[in-house]
Amino acid sequence: MRAARFFVLVALVAATQSFGPPRMASASSAQLVTELDDLVRAFPGGAGIWVADPALAQPVFAADPDREFVAASLYKLGILVEAERRVEARTSSYADPVTIEPEDITEDGSFEAAGTTISLDDALEAMITVSDNGTALALWRLLGAVNINATLARAGMEGLHVALSDEEDNVATPRAVGTLFTLLARRQLISPAASDRMLARLERQRINDRLPSQLPAGVVVAHKTGNLSGVTHDAGVIFTASGPRVVVALTREAAEEDADRFIGTVGSIVYAAVLEPPANARYEVPRAPVPAVAGESVVVRVRVTNAGRERWAGNGGSAVGLVYEVRDAKKEIVDRSAAPLALGALLPQSAIDVPLGLVAPSPAGDYTVTLGLADEAGRGLAALGAATASFTLRTHNVFVASTQVQLPALLHRGEASLVTVGYSAAPGLAGTHVLSLGWRAVDPATAHVAAEGATALGSLQPGASGTFFAAFVAPAIRGTYRMDYELRENGAAVGETSSKTVNIAQARTFPDERDFGPRRPAAASPRPTATAPRRTP
Numbered sequence: 001m002r003a004a005r006f007f008v009l010v011a012l013v014a015a016t017q018s019f020g021p022p023r024m025a026s027a028s029s030a031q032l033v034t035e036l037d038d039l040v041r042a043f044p045g046g047a048g049i050w051v052a053d054p055a056l057a058q059p060v061f062a063a064d065p066d067r068e069f070v071a072a073s074l075y076k077l078g079i080l081v082e083a084e085r086r087v088e089a090r091t092s093s094y095a096d097p098v099t100i101e102p103e104d105i106t107e108d109g110s111f112e113a114a115g116t117t118i119s120l121d122d123a124l125e126a127m128i129t130v131s132d133n134g135t136a137l138a139l140w141r142l143l144g145a146v147n148i149n150a151t152l153a154r155a156g157m158e159g160l161h162v163a164l165s166d167e168e169d170n171v172a173t174p175r176a177v178g179t180l181f182t183l184l185a186r187r188q189l190i191s192p193a194a195s196d197r198m199l200a201r202l203e204r205q206r207i208n209d210r211l212p213s214q215l216p217a218g219v220v221v222a223h224k225t226g227n228l229s230g231v232t233h234d235a236g237v238i239f240t241a242s243g244p245r246v247v248v249a250l251t252r253e254a255a256e257e258d259a260d261r262f263i264g265t266v267g268s269i270v271y272a273a274v275l276e277p278p279a280n281a282r283y284e285v286p287r288a289p290v291p292a293v294a295g296e297s298v299v300v301r302v303r304v305t306n307a308g309r310e311r312w313a314g315n316g317g318s319a320v321g322l323v324y325e326v327r328d329a330k331k332e333i334v335d336r337s338a339a340p341l342a343l344g345a346l347l348p349q350s351a352i353d354v355p356l357g358l359v360a361p362s363p364a365g366d367y368t369v370t371l372g373l374a375d376e377a378g379r380g381l382a383a384l385g386a387a388t389a390s391f392t393l394r395t396h397n398v399f400v401a402s403t404q405v406q407l408p409a410l411l412h413r414g415e416a417s418l419v420t421v422g423y424s425a426a427p428g429l430a431g432t433h434v435l436s437l438g439w440r441a442v443d444p445a446t447a448h449v450a451a452e453g454a455t456a457l458g459s460l461q462p463g464a465s466g467t468f469f470a471a472f473v474a475p476a477i478r479g480t481y482r483m484d485y486e487l488r489e490n491g492a493a494v495g496e497t498s499s500k501t502v503n504i505a506q507a508r509t510f511p512d513e514r515d516f517g518p519r520r521p522a523a524a525s526p527r528p529t530a531t532a533p534r535r536t537p
Contacts (some may be wrong), residue, residue, distance in 0.1 A: 015389065045255075069172055071170035074172050078148045078151075102115075111126060130448070157179050182246050210234035212264075214264040223236020232252075279501070303351050320375065322372075396492060400460060407483065408505050410502070412504070442482045443479075
């Protein structure tokens with residue numbers, strides 16, 4: 001299967017041990033072009049790529065740069081540019097009101113109710129950071145597609161075209177999107193101040209399952225995603241130790257999982273091209289959180305591929321081992337490997353399956369496990385450019401009960417529905433347990449958690465069985481979501497996680513109602529976004 005070639009090629013994270021400043025690769029550009037060429041040829045769908053160093057006049061790498069792709073949510077970049085042009089010209093203000101009309105609400109991601117009024121600043125924030133469609137369409141009406149396209153054309157981005165009506169598609173070329181991000185990185189789009197504001201907003205992107213997915217925490221990426229049926233995109237600026245790199249990856253006609261992995265691999269190859277490590281690897285790690293009982297041992301199987309050009313020795317000076325560290329939600333290290341796990345002799349492009357033994361941390365919660373290479377002395381190679389990989393270890397307390405949850409498949413945003421939880425206490429359970437039903441509404445297209453919360457259930461006694469009845473209030477979102485839910489006690493999971501696909505529709509109205517939903521006043525003052533955050537990885 002061709003998709004099997006796209007292992008998680010992850011990027012460089014800060015090593016647990018430091019080995020001085022990174023060194024520049026002597027032939028990194030040539031190697032970059034070779035690796036990206038091979039990657040694009042092996043991709044099972046169509047791809048358009050644009051990779052550029054903003055300090056150079058020509059792109060470092062391009063594949064089908066002028067091919068038109070359905071833009072999906074990348075058209076929101078054009079809306080952002082036009083809005084910032086008006087703010088810079090002082091014909092608009094971040095505090096200006098934007099009203100969400102009924103025609104702006106879509107089934108695939110509208111987080112505001114019809115009739116809601118928010119500030120221009122909040123509308124731009126939702127449109128960019130969570131790719132909200134309702135605010136984007138409201139801004140599209142307010143700013144006008146003709147004006148948006150004229151602003152893009154004046155800046156040399158004719159290939160990014162915003163639809164004039166519902167009867168045509170938004171389209172984009174890799175060259176046009178690459179030009180937009182190059183101007184941003186040079187602080188030349190609209191003005192230096194406007195460029196800084198746009199970069200700051202794009203750096204707050206919350207959908208990070210593509211370009212940043214194989215980069216370490218701490219690497220700053222200012223980017224925008226886009227996906228519709230059959231198309232998956234991501235484009236932005238990756239800030240590296242040697243300066244910003246513009247990366248645009250537009251795909252079509254490929255499975256979404258393959259496209260996500262492909263785009264993440266493009267990002268990691270570009271980032272790694274800055275450095276030349278003595279050994280490098282690709283990793284195949286679990287994509288979904290790995291469940292484990294807090295305090296107990298768990299074995300996680302990972303695949304490690306020698307991604308370098310040299311053979312790894314089984315022992316001696318060129319031996320390579322696997323090390324790991326575990327961090328909690330506050331990014332603090334709670335555990336790490338005592339010594340490297342030997343990987344043995346391995347030829348380039350050969351792989352080995354490694355059973356990774358861990359002790360699940362306490363207290364219950366989500367932990368990030370990061371893998372990397374080390375030399376025979378146990379010194380991490382990440383600071384020298386070796387790739388790393390991460391996965392989530394989700395620890396829970398001992399389960400207190402088995403459950404059967406019944407949740408309606410059709411919900412209405414902001415309205416309560418009856419949820420029933422049949423339960424049977426676990427054998428040997430002691431004491432009284434006050435339980436709630438924790439839930440997460442997950443966008444099936446992006447794996448982004450759109451909303452989460454908990455609903456109180458009641459008390460569980462030893463040996464008891466029965467049914468909890470509770471009112472579940474649907475979150476203020478619309479569309480089809482995967483609802484993940486489990487029993488919780490004091491915020492920690494104490495029951496097995498289950499999932500169900502639900503459709504959340506708009507709130508129901510009745511003949512005597514005269515309003516479509518709550519109205520919020522426009523923000524009194526703009527969000528302080530004028531200064532971009534520090535971009536040192």
